[in-house]
Amino acid sequence: MVHGPDKDTIDDAAWDEAVAREAAIRRLASLDCPCRSDFLRACHELGLKRTRLYELIREYREHPVTSSLLPRSAGTKRGSRRLPDETEAVIAEAVRDFYKTRQKPSINRLHQEIRRLCRSRGVRAPSWHAVKARIATMDLAELTRAREGSKAARDRYRPVPGEYAAECAFDVVQIDHTLVDVIVVDRQHRMPLQRPWLTLAIDVASRMVAGFYLTLEAPSTVSVALAIQHLVQPKEAWLAGLGIDAEWPICGFPDAIHVDNAKEFRSRALRRGAEEYGIELIHRPVATPHYGGHIERLIGTMMGAVHLLPGTTFSDIDERGSYDSAASATMTMDELERWMALEITRYHADRHGALGIPPLAAWHEAAARRVRPVRHPHDLGGFMIDFLPSVDRLVRRDGIHLFGLRYWDDVLSIWAGRLGRPLRSSYDPRDLSRIFVRAPDGTRWPIRFADLRRPPITLGEHRRARAALRERGLALVDEQLIFETIEAQRALVDEASVRTKAARQLVERRERAIGAAAPNRPAPAEPAQVKDDQPIDWSKIPVYAVEEWS
Structure with a gap:
């Protein structure tokens, strides 16, 4: 079991303070004996006494997650507000209507306006320092936008890093999705289904593929979580399960993950999960596709290889011509996953045009440049749950x-x-x-x-069952009716799967989802097959030493 505070119930002020502490304390915790100047500098930057900093370093070494650095709950919380709610309302009103204007009044004028409003309403007026403290917590970009306009805010605060670059391994990992340019078939009937979705992750410094996830479902929070899980976990056991003998050494926590602005990359689960493990989440500026150039080029490379597979849809209609992609499709999702793993390991060993060396060699060089080693999860199962x-x-x-x-x-x-x-x-x-x-x-x-006889079901099946019950006028339904509806729908889908592609898609999605989410179970041993008509050579039977008891 994993112990620690529930990060989802922590107030934002306390969580932000822990996030601000994490990078500095992680650096000190990685050293056997931090030098005095580094220690005192951290005390000054974090506003901590030496004894408290020692405590935080010890706690972080025992539990290397951000939630171990939360401020103490005793006493008045840092950043808490002790003014009456009526006074806080007056301050907020004055800031909105008076301070955030093109006239750009000073804090002194703002304080005078607040005192006037409080006097007229019979409310206790705040001190000048209380007003200044609230102004200090405001978003400067938002304040500049209100007082000087959007252009001034963009020019002053928008980052301008130019082309995205990284020097060391796992400095930055980019993640994105794409529809794979090939149609897959179902496992049971080997009939065409659809184009699957691929989530890819690339290490910017070495151009090595950090991980991937292949699914029939549209991109979601879960597909992002599973791609991150794949990039974090060691690949040896997974490769062995696919029957692939290749080197793929990349694993552990990246320092930062760079993504676009899609909904699945803006989820609370992804943000809090990344913060919990000290991973910086960077969103690409809107309308700047060049910021994701590395992952886009990798996707192009992978799709170029996919275009050689049977059932490919190519990049566009003109390129496909009269080729019948559905009729030519032959690969199941499992086969495509293994092919993708083989293609990635081949890509790792091939010379990269921009680097001049293979990504595998670039990874080893970039890893050697790291000042601190790559961090790894102390509980891979708990790590996955944090992103659900x-x-x-x-x-x-x-x-x-x-x-x-x-x-x-x-x-x-x-x-x-x-x-x-x-x-x-x-x-x-x-x-x-x-x-x-x-x-x-x-x-x-x-x-x-609660009823252990219930079979595993997916959220998609559950929603379809509830929708079917609502159509029948059963708004208030019980659990038994939900499962009976799902079983009936499964039977109909299984029966129709021979005839319709949509039904085959539902069956394949259900089986892959439940199979992938189930815990790994050892396969039952197969009984040895003995040919009765083959004579036994008794001369080859070994002789064993026997201990005789009288």
């Missing part, structure tokens, strides 16, 4: 209710009907048979369906 979507749910006397489904485990007994606040519950849309509940002490518990 989550909601707050109360523990009722009969368990936790989510999506109209009931979850129960004996561990919930101590909170059932007694805990006054909801608990953070993470879920995997590919398999709703289990959720992960964060206890008040930070321990993460897996909780299954």
